[in-house]
Amino acid sequence: MTLRPTSLLKRGILVRLVPPAVRVLAAGGVAAALLVGGGTAIAAPAASATSTAYVASAPRGSYAQLHPLSALSAQRLATADLVAAAKYGTGSPIDDPAREQQVLDAVARQAAEVGADPAATVRIFRDQIEANKVVQRALHRKWDADPASAPTERPDLTKVRAEINRINGELVRAIAAATPARTSPYCSAVLTATTAHVRHEQRLDALHTVALLRASRSLCG
């Protein structure tokens, strides 16, 4: 069965969103669903509905605080395609623990500078990295299975990492600015809406939508 947003609305599953007064309806034990191409429904991050939950109004500004977190997570995931292409066929492993440690040390330092919680920031970035690897692994599998679909040019990994560093810095600042929304009990519901919106804005395919959900795991809390 193909689920469409309208049918989700009719079933009362999701989503009525009227910024700045965000209103989210979640019912029937399902907090939300995101649709990917082909109509597959994917459960949204940290869907926390008990059996029936009605969140009448999240604090003002929640959506505006959380949307950049979803948007920057998706931007960071777009770099995974480039990293995957940079490494493909070179023997360089997808997992690079030394680089991961550099990223985590840098964001912990930046978090302290801008007033974000360094431990929470590191948790968020561990998920960002795992999500990046989800995309890289899937692309390498695809290119192995269908060599004609493999990239013909190899991006410069140093340049791609410079772009990742830039996005990391922006994301740390966005995390600091989103502390009230991130720690609000409405966070999961609002994040579901921002994730769906970003999926639409950035026209994410199924792989990047799944990865965005993986990247979003620790954004609330």
Ligand SMILES: O=C(O)C(=O)C[C@]1(C(=O)O)C=C[C@@H](O)C=C1
């Ligand atoms: O920089 C790389 O080599 C990447 O693959 C990117 C990235 C990241 O998301 O920052 C992901 C996996 C690696 O283990 C290290 C870092």
